[in-house]
Amino acid sequence: MARTFRIAALAILSLWFGSAGPASAAPQDRPVRAVATFSILGDLVRQVGGSRVTVATLVGPDSDAHGLSPSPADARKLAEADIVFVNGLGLEGWFDRLIRASGTRAPVVVASAGVKPIPAQDEHAHGDGDHGHGDHAVDPHAWQDVANVRIYVANIRDGLAEVDPAHADAYRAAAAAYLAELDALERDVRAAIARIPPERRRIITTHDAFGYFAAAYGLRFIAPQGVSTDSEASPRDVAAIIRQIRKERVPAVFLENISDPRQMQQIARESGARVGGKVYSDALSAPDGPAATYLDLMRSNLKAFDAALMPG
Ligand code: ZN
Numbered sequence: 001m002a003r004t005f006r007i008a009a010l011a012i013l014s015l016w017f018g019s020a021g022p023a024s025a026a027p028q029d030r031p032v033r034a035v036a037t038f039s040i041l042g043d044l045v046r047q048v049g050g051s052r053v054t055v056a057t058l059v060g061p062d063s064d065a066h067g068l069s070p071s072p073a074d075a076r077k078l079a080e081a082d083i084v085f086v087n088g089l090g091l092e093g094w095f096d097r098l099i100r101a102s103g104t105r106a107p108v109v110v111a112s113a114g115v116k117p118i119p120a121q122d123e124h125a126h127g128d129g130d131h132g133h134g135d136h137a138v139d140p141h142a143w144q145d146v147a148n149v150r151i152y153v154a155n156i157r158d159g160l161a162e163v164d165p166a167h168a169d170a171y172r173a174a175a176a177a178y179l180a181e182l183d184a185l186e187r188d189v190r191a192a193i194a195r196i197p198p199e200r201r202r203i204i205t206t207h208d209a210f211g212y213f214a215a216a217y218g219l220r221f222i223a224p225q226g227v228s229t230d231s232e233a234s235p236r237d238v239a240a241i242i243r244q245i246r247k248e249r250v251p252a253v254f255l256e257n258i259s260d261p262r263q264m265q266q267i268a269r270e271s272g273a274r275v276g277g278k279v280y281s282d283a284l285s286a287p288d289g290p291a292a293t294y295l296d297l298m299r300s301n302l303k304a305f306d307a308a309l310m311p312g
Pocket of ligand 1: 141282
């Protein structure tokens with residue numbers, strides 16, 4: 001039903017924007033207009049582009065990058081863009097139709113090109129709605145491994161240098177400076193995980209977005225069986241989660257779709273696990289929040305994991 005509506009909406013968009021002309025290829029006297037599909041990618045483009053680039057995002061902070069109901073404003077952003085950045089790896093299932101409908105001639109850069117994908121972690125029961133990752137063979141959340149973000153940054157740098165060759169040196173310099181910040185972040189992630197006793201490096205989450213983090217840094221993420229990410233957990237789900245925490249001796253739980261504080265308290269009380277703070281997987285926080293940039297997002301998650309997993 002929702003899907004049919006979306007296709008109809010896009011057909012209308014293509015009527016409006018189908019005849020849009022190409023964006024000017026090499027802007028000389030104005031900033032490059034970049035569009036990024038979601039907030040984390042938008043931040044990376046900003047870091048490399050600096051003041052030479054204005055960045056519009058399609059899926060903003062605190063929003064679900066897997067699902068977007070495109071609006072005429074989204075198509076307009078694409079139609080006016082000089083360059084478009086997407087994550088790829090199946091994250092933006094909604095993108096192909098939208099970009100066709102927009103009529104844009106801007107080059108599309110797949111930021112994850114060159115990343116070695118890992119399989120989607122979908123053995124557990126998982127909803128099949130917009131946020132279900134069940135129909136993707138690979139895990140799209142590659143930015144949870146800092147090494148992959150180096151690849152993103154290189155692709156962004158090369159893309160910007162291509163559409164705005166006059167400022168290629170500035171993009172190279174900004175990318176190099178940001179790569180140094182990524183090096184520092186990666187050292188901090190490894191040091192923080194190393195401080196956690198190995199037998200405590202396990203966490204339960206309901207959103208299977210941390211596969212790359214787990215593979216890169218040696219934390220184990222366990223998804224509770226029989227819990228859908230699409231709806232509030234039932235009392236039966238909660239009982240299953242408690243059993244699994246006890247069985248696998250999981251010290252901490254981060255359960256994004258259990259917002260009922262009484263359920264959280266029950267899980268903590270009956271399982272002995274700590275309930276972790278908020279973690280950010282697919283979107284930045286609002287600008288005044290703790291995860292307004294990619295670097296802050298990673299550090300904020302690290303703090304939450306660390307606080308929940310350190311003994312005592
Ligand atoms: Zn996700």
